[in-house]
Amino acid sequence: MHVDYRSLRFEYRRSPDQSAAQAVRHPVVVVGAGPVGLATAIDLAQRLEGSGQTVLLLDDDSGLSNGSRAICFAKRTLEIFDRLGCGEAMVEKGVTWSRGRVFHREDPVYSFDLLPEGGHGRPAFINLQQYYVEGFLLDRARALPGIEIRWGNKVSAVEPSVDGVALSVETPEGEYRIVADYLVAADGARSPIRRALGLESKGRTFRDRFLIADVRMKADFPAERWFWFDPPFHPNQSVLLHSQPDGVWRIDFQLGWDADPVAEREPGRVIPRVRALLGKDADFELEWVSVYTFSCLRMERFRHGRVIFAGDAAHGVSPFGARGANSGVQDAENIAWKLALVLRGEAPEALLDSYDAERVLAADENILNSTRSTDFITPKNEASRAFRDAALDLARDCAFARKLVNSGRLSLPSTYRDSPLNTPDAEAFGGAMVPGAPAIDAPLADGGWLLRRLGGGFALLHFGEAAPAAPHSVPPLRVVNISPAEDAEGLAAARYDARPGTTYLIRPDQHVCARWRRLDPDAVRAALDRATGRT
Amino acid sequence: MLNTEPNIASPDDFYEALLRMHQDLSPEQGRQVDARLILLLSNHIGDLAVLRQAMARARQGIEPAGHDAIIAARA
Numbered sequence: 265m266h267v268d269y270r271s272l273r274f275e276y277r278r279s280p281d282q283s284a285a286q287a288v289r290h291p292v293v294v295v296g297a298g299p300v301g302l303a304t305a306i307d308l309a310q311r312l313e314g315s316g317q318t319v320l321l322l323d324d325d326s327g328l329s330n331g332s333r334a335i336c337f338a339k340r341t342l343e344i345f346d347r348l349g350c351g352e353a354m355v356e357k358g359v360t361w362s363r364g365r366v367f368h369r370e371d372p373v374y375s376f377d378l379l380p381e382g383g384h385g386r387p388a389f390i391n392l393q394q395y396y397v398e399g400f401l402l403d404r405a406r407a408l409p410g411i412e413i414r415w416g417n418k419v420s421a422v423e424p425s426v427d428g429v430a431l432s433v434e435t436p437e438g439e440y441r442i443v444a445d446y447l448v449a450a451d452g453a454r455s456p457i458r459r460a461l462g463l464e465s466k467g468r469t470f471r472d473r474f475l476i477a478d479v480r481m482k483a484d485f486p487a488e489r490w491f492w493f494d495p496p497f498h499p500n501q502s503v504l505l506h507s508q509p510d511g512v513w514r515i516d517f518q519l520g521w522d523a524d525p526v527a528e529r530e531p532g533r534v535i536p537r538v539r540a541l542l543g544k545d546a547d548f549e550l551e552w553v554s555v556y557t558f559s560c561l562r563m564e565r566f567r568h569g570r571v572i573f574a575g576d577a578a579h580g581v582s583p584f585g586a587r588g589a590n591s592g593v594q595d596a597e598n599i600a601w602k603l604a605l606v607l608r609g610e611a612p613e614a615l616l617d618s619y620d621a622e623r624v625l626a627a628d629e630n631i632l633n634s635t636r637s638t639d640f641i642t643p644k645n646e647a648s649r650a651f652r653d654a655a656l657d658l659a660r661d662c663a664f665a666r667k668l669v670n671s672g673r674l675s676l677p678s679t680y681r682d683s684p685l686n687t688p689d690a691e692a693f694g695g696a697m698v699p700g701a702p703a704i705d706a707p708l709a710d711g712g713w714l715l716r717r718l719g720g721g722f723a724l725l726h727f728g729e730a731a732p733a734a735p736h737s738v739p740p741l742r743v744v745n746i747s748p749a750e751d752a753e754g755l756a757a758a759r760y761d762a763r764p765g766t767t768y769l770i771r772p773d774q775h776v777c778a779r780w781r782r783l784d785p786d787a788v789r790a791a792l793d794r795a796t797g798r799t
Numbered sequence: 800m801l802n803t804e805p806n807i808a809s810p811d812d813f814y815e816a817l818l819r820m821h822q823d824l825s826p827e828q829g830r831q832v833d834a835r836l837i838l839l840l841s842n843h844i845g846d847l848a849v850l851r852q853a854m855a856r857a858r859q860g861i862e863p864a865g866h867d868a869i870i871a872a873r874a
Contacts, residue, residue: 453874469872559872580874644867646830654834664842 269399270330276416282440290320291607293444295419295457297323300575300592301450302401306348307600309410315608318410324418331552332478333394335508336586340677340702341593342386347720350404354397358390359507364489366671368656370496374666378674383755384705385713391508422460429570446603447571455577467561471521472642475555477534480512481548491671493656497540502641512551515541525555558582560631567620572599579627581634584641584672591630594677595623601772605796610739615797618685626678633673640670677702680775687778687791695761703774706756709749714756715774717744722792723770726783727762735785737792771795801852
């Protein structure tokens, strides 16, 4: 069934809260029904099921994203969407890709494959218009009884106190008040909540402008990310071409700082630029046009007492690297399990401090990568331009120079290496699955996948012939045993450097937090106490 | 550790070759060639600590007279 998610309108409906004599209290209020707010609300609702607590999601608008906007969704994000119950819909609709090609002037310079190895349930990336991502998340959210969504509800005042956050909410029928135990602000780059609290996001703006022209056409370009430096059809600037579902293509033209952002949006200006790339007889329709500049910036802290900032509200990056929406969804999954444990009374409020520690570090990693890409694409002085051109020139025949060419380092999840929730290794391990690392996938003999087997709670991943008994604990642990027969290709054991008896403690967001060569229930409980902020 | 002791067997031959590399080039072409040379040599050296020492020595004593196109952002 094809749904045009852009055209859906959601009506404001009066809530009984608006007639209540006293401000009604909600355990958690999420503000903003974009990808980050929706993912947060779904994750929280799934985790609060059975606790009698529900999630209230407020949005000041009455529809989803009207433009394609974010289009590249990374493997890790798809694994999160799997846990949220909508990964399959995304992958089915999306365009799967893993290869990027870089051109300089007329010539191909090099290509890269973002997932050269097999044995992963999800691809390196899919391209999918943001309105589909929001639409599939919304479909899932509406199927969950634990989420109430109020459209046309705009938060107009925020008053945090030690035991809650009082909110004033504007509606077409006037203002009402509610109180939230916790508030998650996923209200976007201009975050009204951030402003209402007198907080800032700081960093740098790049002196460059870009034009996005999403066009609908029949074309036989492959599903690859093509990036040109200084092509003949758009001299001295860069251009990106990328495929989306429904025969839509993302074309992103670098315009330079002096471009007129209003005039450049006119079809009379845009169409000749597109024709220069596609050929003068090309048959296409303009789908969405946008001229943008960007900044790399972040808030100093993402948690302010009972108010938690996530996604663009907390941090911003350039689009080169697809690190905006992807990192926002990773914020969502990081805060959701922690907040759910706190709301369920299974972890102290101090656990929320680790959201700040882990996601500020992740934001810095994303900002660093995105700033480096931008410094390559938009040279900021003559020497930077000379080095960029030199790297591109040498890349033709010198392998080392291809490693320097930076058209975007595409989103990878952060490893929370120094997280306070980790238990340091006491035994020797090799490989990438260090405490803090996002658990890596592997194929299982029944055709299933390791990550889906791990599920969304604390899991004890054990390698051996038979599953050991789960040590008694709060929150409970699920034992996932991988026998040599199930690990038919041996990839799970290889990726986790596992021997018989090797045991990993995996967090609800599927990051590693501890590992041992044999299962010791006391060590497991101690690691669980640490991972839940209890010690 | 950056080696700043004599390390080239025939320094005059090297210097001549360096100048010949720039023969008849415009300033812009010269910068282009220098940039390529720096990247080639840096990769050959490979050791980032050494490269950073060389970069620090190269910049030593130069008071910045230009400035990069960076704008502070607040939102």
